[in-house]
Structures are given as structure tokens and as C-alpha cells.
Amino acid sequence: MKIEADVNTQALNIAPKAIGAASGDTIVRLADVRRAFGETPAIDGVSLSVERGEILGIIGRSGAGKSTLIRCLNGLESTDSGSIQVEGMEITALDERRLQPVRRRIGMIFQHFNLLSAKTVEDNIALPLKIAGERREERKKRVAELLELVGLSDKAKHYPAQLSGGQKQRVGIARALAAKPSLLLSDEATSALDPETTQSILALLKDINRQLGLTILLITHEMEVIKRVADRVIVLDRGRIVEEGPVWQVFANPKADTTKSLLQVLTPELPPVLSHRLNPVIGDHAVVKVQLSGDAARRPFLNELPGVTLLHGSMDTVQGEPVGTLFLSLPAHDKATLQKAVDYLTVHGTQVEVLGYVSGNA
Template identity: 65%
Template sequence: MNQHVKAEIAEPVHIRPTATEDVVRLVGLKRSFGATAALDGVSLTVRKGEILGIIGRSGAGKSTLIRCLNGLERPDSGQVFIESREIGRLSERDLQPLRRRIGMVFQHFNLLSAKTVEENVALPLKIEGKPKAERLARAAELLQLVGLSEKAKAYPASLSGGQKQRVGIARALAARPALLLSDEATSALDPETTRSILALLKDINSRLGLTILLITHEMEVIRSIADRVAVIDAGRIVEEGAVWQVFADPKSEITRSLLGAIRPQLPPEIAGRLVAGEGAETILKVDVAGDAARGPLLSDLSASVPGPIRLVHGGIDHVQQQPVGTLFLAVPDSGGLAQTIAFLKDRGARVEVLGHVAGPV
């Protein structure tokens, strides 16, 4: 199978719209189960043509949020707007056409084992009452898009996990939705397959202008393809912004914790030597992004502040084409610490004193 096969399909390529066009708008959403508040006043927008990632730990409220979006849960209070239409008071019958505007990609694929790949992809159109010829033509277009044309007559049991998820994505696109909801779509996949699925979603977003909302607990998924990220914790949105800005300067403790798996951390052999009092060297954590990370920061620092300041760990990464870095510096306690901190802050860096070590690291 060639997973990189691309195909022109029926939809026109969209120009990126302005940020004022919202496909989803949530206003003060609340939903409780007994004494437990699953959602506690969530307000959020998903703009047309963007990829928004919603990230949080298990139990944070992600699943309840997605069920409120597709009308499977009714909020206790607040409003859910899909393409400017408030869905909270719609009957089940009136919700059906709206649900066709929302495609769903699931963690465990949810394919029907007794149906072929093309029948699985065409199923939403069959439910909608479309003629068989139209259904099969659309399925063929979408299987070509996801690189699985040769698997049209196969059954799900013969597919790999990545192939099953590609079928799930094709099925979610069958009815030409305005919004694609991805609910932990890569959590059951290995890293290489995850990368290929995320690349496919990014390609679909770019080529079709399709709005995508990603629900995940993995920061690497957010980093890979999202435009914006919203962090949910205990049913509340605790942080929101462009991905590179949130990565560069996380405001909440939960965001810093989630970033811990993919951002540089002080090596344990150095962290284990830190003490609160004075020592031979002070260890600084320096977060830089944008212009502060583009220039010769360390060489300028060495030229401006006397003393053997050393980089002991860290580096510069790129998120959304923006440099984002975390550096760990060792600064002699004998002098220059205050100057070093002042210099770094003046350059736009965020500086944290982690502690002191008795000897060189």
C-alpha cells in the first residue's frame, strides 16, 4: 500500500477564511453527573479552517465535551452553536441533519466487521438515503484520498491498525462535513503509524479547508498539527492560545506537566544535586521563543557578562515554524548571577532559578 497517494476529489480547495468565522462556539457550558462537574463553564470557539487541539488528562472533561458537541449529551446550562445554530433545544429529529455536518474519527475505529472497506466508507451516505452509484463513487474518491484504493473490497479484519484508521477518516468525510472531530484517534497506534495519520489529517485540513477539533491527552499530537490548543482540567479551560506560544510560555501547572514529556528537562543526575543554599554554581532554567530564540543569545551573554557561564542541557526546537527553546545554564555563584538574569530577561527570556550545586556539573 502506498500511504502517500494523493487524489483530487470533488470538493473545491478553500481559501483560509478570516478568524471571525466560527464553526463551533461554546458559551458557559456546564454538565454534571451527580455531584461531579464534568464541564464547569466551558467557553470556546473553533474557527473555520483551523485545527484546534483540546488536551487534558483522563477525567478532565474531554469526552463529555465532545458528546455535547454532537448532541449525544445535553448540557445542564450554556449553549452549543454549530455553524451559528444553537443545538441545545433541537429535537432528536432536527439534530440528525446537523450531525451529518460533523464527522467523527474514533480511537478504536468502530468499523463494521461484516462490511467491506468501501461499504464502511459509504455507510453514512446509505443512512442518508443516497443512491448506490453515488455512494460507491464517493467511497472510491475517499479511499484514493487516504491511500487505500486497493483495499476497497477487503474486510476490516485484514487491515492493520493504521489502515483501519484511514478507513475511519474516509468514512468521517463521506457526507462532506463542516467539522471533523478526532477523539483520541491515534492513541491505539504505534508512533510511526501515528505520524502518518497526523500527516493525513493535516493534508486534509490544508487541501479541503476542513475544520478539525482534536481531542487528545498527548502533547506531541498537538505539537504536530494543531494551530491552537485549549487545555482542559477539571471541566474548565485553564489555558488557550497558539500552539507555539503555549509551548513557549505555559501559564498553568497542568500545561507545564503535560509539556514535561516533550520539552527538555534538567537531567536527574544534576537535579539530584540541587540544594537551596549557596554553592559553586547556580542552575538557571531559561525559556526562549520567537525573536529571543533566533539571535546569538549565549554568545551575546558571554560577551556581556564576565565568568564561565555554561550550557549544561537543553536546546531549540521549532513549533509552527517558530523557534521555542529551553536552556539550562550553570552560572558561578562567585559573581555575575544578577547580571546574567537581567540580561536574559531583557532579551525576552523567562528565567527560573532551580537551585545550586556544590561543584561543576
């Protein structure tokens, strides 16, 4: 099922002046940021940057430091050391008064929506504008534009209790965009939603980013979310960055154990009916795992291997690049011929591993 979100680019103007000094194309820059609670480091020397128009995904298990990091970014949490710049302005030493204009440049959407139950949809969206002192006429105009943007023009007078989870999140997105931010922070924004609604929200975020150039920093524990919308991914573990890179490259060849673990739900595994038969030393056939990506996945190569059988696997497209895992059976009677086949696969694959051997037909 394909879900698309139409964005009215004229209705949503996101290009106000930056608040800080000129910072090129970098919206956010962190340098050696540290934050501990007692003896426990929540953020342990994190350095990263978010470029204008980029969707950066930050992923990690519970307790990895994601929430602390995002609170430091919007000034809700102080740092122990290090530098945080938003549009060229250093924010770590700013007091509450001087943080206010910075926060207006940062939109925020939350896992549990954080809508005011006693206010209507239009009043929830208008709240940041009211706090900023916008005139009533301007607020009404802006709210109407945002409701059209997120597809809820007919829900303006509804209250949050009358909305579905996906509709509530659309209100949250509209509210986050009300002040025309340069950066949108998404903190587990789809974790409370069903899979179909998650797709529609991610499609909306992707379209807003693509058509309007809005920079998005996406905090999540779901690799599926990263795969669908992010350009680049950073993997956090115990407050440290353990891996980062373009999404398709990280998916194709994960280095860190944390990344491999998070990818398990998306990566095919050898079926138990075969894995239970594996012998580490002997057998008629070798079972080989081959990971493919990029140009290597576009070229035919299996027809060059005599006696090869495709046992299991899958191919996907991430950021327009093919990424996949194949499980093959190769004749193992002649070790030299088997080694030649493995060497051939190594040339064509990102990573090749002989998992073991089976006797009889694989």
C-alpha cells in the same frame, strides 16, 4: 523519518451549504456550557469557538471532560445549560429528527475505529451515504474518491480484520468525510496506534486541513499530537478551561499547572547527575534554567556572558516558531555579577529560574 500524505483535492469536495444562519468564519461556538452527572460537573462553564479551517486541539487528563464535551458537540449528550451553535444554528434544544442534518455536517473519527466487522471497507465508508439516501452509483463514486484520498484503493473489498490499525483509522477518516462535513471531530484518534502510524495519520489530517480547508477539533491527552498538527490549544481540567492560546505560545510559556504537567514528557529536565548535586544556597556555579521562544530564540546571546557553560537543553520548532529550554552554568563567586547575568538572561528569555548552586565544575 518524514511521512507525507498526498491529498487529491479534486476528489474530495468539502464545500456544501451551511445548515444554519450565516456565522461568519466561526464553525462552532460554545457559551457557558455546563453538564453534570449527579453532583459531579463534567463540563463547568466552557466557552470556546472553532474558526473555519482551524485545527483546535483540546487536551486534558482522563476525567477532564473531553469526551463529554465532544458528545455535547455532536448532540449525543444533552447539556444542562449554555449555548452550542454549529454553523450558526443553536443545537441544544433540537430533537433527534432536527439533529440529523446537523450530524451530517459533523464527521467523527474514534480511538477504536468503530468499523463494522461484517462489512467490507467500501461498505463501511458508504454507510453514512446509504443512511442519507444517496443513490448506489453516487455512493460508489464517492467511496472510490475517498479510498484514493486515504491511500486504500486496493483494500476496497477487504474486511476490517484484514487491516492494520493505521489502515482501519484511514477507513474511519474516509467514512467521516463521506458526507462532506464542515467539521471533523477526532476523539483520541491516534491513541491506539504505534508512533510511526500515528505520524502518518496526523500527516493525513494536516494535509486534508491545509489543502481542503476542513475544520478539525482534536481531542487528545497527548501533547505530542497537539504539537504536530494543532493551530490553537485549549487545556481542560475538571470540566474547566485552564489555559488556551496558539500552540507555540502555550508550549513556550505554560501558565497552568495542568499544562506544565502535560508538557513534562516533551520538556527537557536537568539530568539527575546535576540535580542531585544542587544546593539551594551556596556553590561556585549557579545552575540557571532559561526558556526561549520566538525572536528571543533567534538571537545570539550566550557569547555576551563570561564563563557561561551550556549544561543541557533542547530547541524545537512549533508552528514555525523556535521553542526551547536551556540549562546553563554561571559563575557565582560574585553575587552582583551573577545577578547582572540573570537580568541579562531575563531580557532575552521567556522565563529564567535559578535552580540552585553546585560546587566544583558543573
